Amino acid sequence: MDGDLRSLIDMAEAAHDERMIKGALKTFANACGFERFAYLQTEGLEIRTFNSYPEEWQGVYLESQYSRIDPVVTEAKRRMEMFSWTADDWPARGTSELRRFRDQAIDHGIRSGVTIPVEGSFGSTMMLTFASSAQTADVSKLQDAQKAIRAVLAIHYRLKIIAAATIVAPKRLLSPREAMCLMWAAKGKSAPETAMLTGINPRTVQHYLDKAREKLEAATVAQLVAIAKDHGLV
Template sequence: MKKRLDDLIDVLSLSNDERSARTALLTFAQQCGFERFAYMNVRSGDTEAFTNYPQEWQEIYFANDYQKVDPVITAAKRLLKPFYWSASPLRWTASPEERRFYEHARQFGIVSGLSMPIRIEFGRIAVLTLASHLPDFKVDGMIDDIRATTATALVHATLKVSDPSTMKKPQVSLTVREKECLNWAALGKSMSLTADILGIKKNTVRYYLDAAKRKLGAYNTMNAVYLATRLGLV
């Protein structure tokens, strides 16, 4: 496993586009005995994925907000080091939402895997996952934490620079009023001033901002502005 991680690190250090990154990750996954790979960049409602998972599963994943209940993402945030996971022994003791997630994932051949998370900028985490259709599949040899961290960091850096067009993002739709209120908030306007500008009540502005925060998974208004801007919504 150390040699495979070293090879991935070497290849990624020379990669500067989406195609080379995808080829490197697929080769690495297959050499380790896995069929699928997924890179995820995660924080709250702002989640992106670069993967060879089936397109239908990607659409289901984000349509159902599975990033919020995905046990792999939950464990990645808690552990911040490489770990194996398997749906087989866990799904019967999981919550109804997690069981639904496991059952859906199984339908697309995602049953067990290896995940390598790191902390990145502004409280986000990046996770490189290899997935198998086999229960409890593990690679030969120990996982070197430093090599795994370096590999995930290089995947993150490569994709950040190349900004791949295939990076899957959750679909969030804001109303015109929600966008207007966020735009005025971004300019530093209070709810009272925004209400005067738009000719509506302060409580109505609060309603639109709260709705936007809920849709975006934001913890306050400024975070909602950031997430909406990142998703190209405002």
């Protein structure tokens, strides 16, 4: 799991659009046995979210302003450390509105999970949640709290950079794995060296680089890196 967290951090820093970050988070969540992820930033009553929850649930959550009573958000702000949770604990702690929130969350496949909160600037809080429809989530694979915090920060700052960056033409978009291998190539690493650093098979690393060359119309890896730098991808 240490390698998976490292890979998530690398892919987040290599991402040049939100789609790539979503892909990296989805890959990590699935590797840990979770079905959904949610990045949430709160500042006062204002919230910004980036998640893979069902669109219907996203609409209900925002329209009902559930961030006010969401036990995960409340606990994250109070504890400011990684913790696991289960919706089965919520009804006994609140009002009928909270019980309705709990029932709706379960109906949309959000019943348990783990959340990593990080204190941001100007009174804001960032948190990354991995959720499961199971009654109790298996959090045994997510134990490195320091690396988990680094992952949240990497995603937070990459999202800010992406928001200010020029959008690349769709045909030139790279997958999270292609971008990660490109980042290592830009640092002078060969395919075998990248394989050792990422845990990916060397031939698979070469495949990702070849696909990236095809998308950016580069004849060599050196040209690939140069084009990527020109377009602000690395």
